Amino acid sequence: MKISRISLCTALLLTVACTPQGDKNVAATALKPVATVNGEALSRELYEFFVKSGSGKSSADLTADQRSQALDTLVRAEVVAQQAAKDGSDKQGDAPQQMALMRLQLLEQAAATNYLKDRKATDAETKAEYDTVIAAMPRTEYHAHHILLKTKEEADVVLASLKKGKKFEALATVQSTDPGSKAKGGDLGWFSPSGMVKEFSAALATLKKGQTTDAPVKSEFGWHIIRLDDTRETTPPPFDSVKDRLAQRVEAKKFKNYEDDLLKTAKVDKTL
16 A cells, blocks of 8 residues: 555656646746847737737748748837837827727727627527518619719709700710719619618609609709619528628627626716
């Protein structure tokens, strides 16, 4: 029994003192900064994060030259940052606000990652979101042309020219102020009404195929003359093709609810 006990103690000592020597070296290397700049240490964690952010790889997957270049870039940035702090650049212009805003954004992102790690969207939640989105999706797409003018007077003149037999496309090419469709004779292609301003969509819904608005339509962009060319029924995308994006929507809603709960218990005094 005594021998057995000594053997166990010896084995334990060997396990602690001898076996993990390689691991100790790895740990020591991990703790050791990759560089010091004017006494400021650049940690290996920072270096690895910098490499991963720029290349999508770990430093072990890079060549020696690439690792060296990455370190040189990080050192250069640290040198400039230190000098900027000495010069007070971090307190000038928009720098304080930008850094404060970046801090808020990074912490919010970290909070979302932490909150959602055990609250991933389930298949049932994602399917329910899909059904909701599909139910709200417009069932008709439109193909139309339009001419955009700055004033009603200009629009009235163009509309009168159309009624006299002038070609819509020709007038659009010359008169329209819409840079996206002007060169195409006012052609907007196929689109969903939800993608247009409400005044445009409302006017479009009153037209029959081939019909042009009787009067110019005012929106925030100016005055539109609209011609409806055709309509077609839409086909909803298959669930599997949008599943990942819908899962992100579900998780975004979960985090928003979390934010709303935090706001309910926060003491907020607005002075604006």
